[in-house]
Amino acid sequence: MSRIIRIGTRDSELALWQAKTVQRALSNFNYESELVPVKSTGDLNLEQPLYEMGITGIFTKTLDVAMIKGEVDIAVHSMKDVPTALPNGIVEAAVLQRASSKDILIHKGVQFLESEGIIATGSLRRKAQWLHKYPKHQVTDLRGNVNTRLKKLEESNWDGAIFAAAGLERIELKPENYIDLNWMVPAPAQGAMLVVAMEHDDFCKNALAQLNHKDSEICVHTEREFLKVLEGGCTAPIGALAKIQKETLHFKGALFSLDGSKKIEVEKAVLTKDVENFGRSCAEIILNNGGRELMAEIKSVLNN
Incomplete structure (x- = not known):
């Protein structure tokens, strides 16, 4: 291919491993690429707990800016770090096959x-x-x-x-x-890698589409829909895990109070062909079972 795809990544060992994995996968389809490491705000400030820093997407924002400014073409993220709403102009281009979510x-x-x-x-x-x-x-x-x-x-x-x-x-x-910790409900999309591209960049989107793992994409999208409906822009103790067995998606989600004393959970299954809005419906079960009041309590504590 004539164009070299610039891959934006954080500069930690794990982030570079993820970016190199995407680079190798692109190479298998004869795409040339180069890594462009950056340091995120979340990596620079290690003194404060993340929830106290009040920045959505603290590990992704620097790469978002680099993409929008045209300094990189695509960015590789641990999907659990990515806000449920992407910046205008940036789109999901590939979810790689998920590793362990534990x-x-x-x-x-x-x-x-x-x-x-x-x-x-x-x-x-x-x-x-x-x-x-x-x-x-x-x-x-x-x-x-x-x-x-x-x-x-x-x-x-x-x-x-x-x-x-x-x-x-x-x-x-x-x-x-x-x-x-088999009893612990993981973060939505934990173990999954997401690659994003600019909405107008058909070359990169077409290249990355070849790396997408459909079952992983369905599972993490269900988990992130559950998260988005529950949290409403607020960091909260929320876990979610979806797994596909044959033609059925099995889902478990939970919301906890900050001190762990309260737990509201849901377990449901649906045929994969009917998965649209399933994450939303699971979140609404939580909200209607005391979740609204618990989320209001969490927001009150975190905002003070």
């Missing part, structure tokens, strides 16, 4: 699970679910890329920290001392 606990021994302990995570969703299961534990904030967080855990007095399995597996940093 959360895992990296620990220094599991004896603390039966007593008191300190767990680290920068996620409201993980914090709320941990406290729901282990209300006597303390949860402390943890920020930074995967390598930074692993180092902070090693040097701390914490008993463990929660990570996405996919991120550790992709850059081969998953240690032996971990537990699968």
